Amino acid sequence: MTTAELVVLDPTVEPLPSDGVVADRPTTLDGLTLGLLANGKLNSVEMLTAIHDVLADRFEFASVVERNKHNASRPCPEKIIDELVDKCDVVVTSSGD
Amino acid sequence: MTSGQLSSARLEFDSWNEVVEGFMDRGWTDGLPIIPPTPDLVNACLEAGGRNPSDILATEPTKGRVITAEKVAVNAVMAGCKPEYFKVVAAAVEAMSEPQFNLHAISASTQGSAVLALINGPVAKEIGLNSGVSVFGPGHRANATIGRAIRLVIINATGSQSGEIDKATLGHPGKYTWCMAEAEDVSPWEPFQANRGFSEEQSTITLFPALSPIQVDNHAFQRPEEILVSFREAMFAGGGGWNQGEVVVVLCPEHVGNLERAGWSKEQVREFLHDSARRPIDEWRAAGRYIMDDVGQPGDELHSLNSSDGISIVVAGGGAGAFSCVIPLWSGGIGARSVTRLI
Numbered sequence: 001m002t003t004a005e006l007v008v009l010d011p012t013v014e015p016l017p018s019d020g021v022v023a024d025r026p027t028t029l030d031g032l033t034l035g036l037l038a039n040g041k042l043n044s045v046e047m048l049t050a051i052h053d054v055l056a057d058r059f060e061f062a063s064v065v066e067r068n069k070h071n072a073s074r075p076c077p078e079k080i081i082d083e084l085v086d087k088c089d090v091v092v093t094s095s096g097d
Numbered sequence: 098m099t100s101g102q103l104s105s106a107r108l109e110f111d112s113w114n115e116v117v118e119g120f121m122d123r124g125w126t127d128g129l130p131i132i133p134p135t136p137d138l139v140n141a142c143l144e145a146g147g148r149n150p151s152d153i154l155a156t157e158p159t160k161g162r163v164i165t166a167e168k169v170a171v172n173a174v175m176a177g178c179k180p181e182y183f184k185v186v187a188a189a190v191e192a193m194s195e196p197q198f199n200l201h202a203i204s205a206s207t208q209g210s211a212v213l214a215l216i217n218g219p220v221a222k223e224i225g226l227n228s229g230v231s232v233f234g235p236g237h238r239a240n241a242t243i244g245r246a247i248r249l250v251i252i253n254a255t256g257s258q259s260g261e262i263d264k265a266t267l268g269h270p271g272k273y274t275w276c277m278a279e280a281e282d283v284s285p286w287e288p289f290q291a292n293r294g295f296s297e298e299q300s301t302i303t304l305f306p307a308l309s310p311i312q313v314d315n316h317a318f319q320r321p322e323e324i325l326v327s328f329r330e331a332m333f334a335g336g337g338g339w340n341q342g343e344v345v346v347v348l349c350p351e352h353v354g355n356l357e358r359a360g361w362s363k364e365q366v367r368e369f370l371h372d373s374a375r376r377p378i379d380e381w382r383a384a385g386r387y388i389m390d391d392v393g394q395p396g397d398e399l400h401s402l403n404s405s406d407g408i409s410i411v412v413a414g415g416g417a418g419a420f421s422c423v424i425p426l427w428s429g430g431i432g433a434r435s436v437t438r439l440i
Contacts, residue, residue: 012256
């Protein structure tokens, strides 16, 4: 379109490419440590408890780590993230409301 | 003078109307037509603001988007800003990237916060910002386009389009535009920026993550106590002191005149508003507020705000009419807090 009357600029900003990768999926949850991270909203803990109960009927977890970030509108504190990474094989998080 | 080349992708269209329709189709507007952001217009903004195109004004934290002066200028042109407004828009983008403003949360939240921009200092008159009649209404270019530019930056430079990142249940009319100046000539008190540690000669922008204004009508009384007690119910709208840290109170000239004649200071007004906006926990519950058991006993009184320091008092509005307002903030002004920055 070389005869265009108007040249204008793109107003958008692209996200930076993410270097994140999806973690390997376990073939079974038996013998693993399960992390449960609630976001602090009402019912987020109840929701995780229900999910835990369903999973616990089917798998034998080595242990369960329950944490609550207590503020749904803020990123999870690094300390909790580090602890979950350190202790858990899989983590389930929830956004109750 | 600015230097450096514009680096944004260039698009070609055959007509003005095709630009508008093309931008609409791409989701690059707020639903209203835009001014085509030609390189000349964008350069004029950058020149007026003394910025280079590659100057980084903000980095959006969740996706790492780097927001340059050029991108902000593109959006400012689209919004209809004059070049001399650009320095205000640029300062707004810097302010909204402060972590305490929690931009991602307020943009994405179902609670649907708008961004209220308050301008103080000499720049307000210099660029013709309205602080008077219909201060939140239409018809004032600087207010309308600066507020709109802030929203277009949020849409285009942070990816917060409606239904994408922006998941607001109801949204907010202030998301189209919401920018005001303080009526510093009318106010008997120090201007707002002085409450934030700046001098009266300095120009500042303060961004509030603001919910809907609640108008307070009191034509019946002249005594400060009789006027200010009518703010009580509006102060309750944002929640109780266990979860509310900040609120904006915009006082109209007629109310302020009565306060001035009685010799009240801004601090007295803050303290009265804070003190009067309290009620027993069981009344909070009766009004439909969820209050956890550990907050107190049912008969214990709970303030609307956790401190009078959290009340930002701003004087604005037309000379006729005794209508002020209370503006609660997103997440009670705790999950996100206002930011003041030098322009």
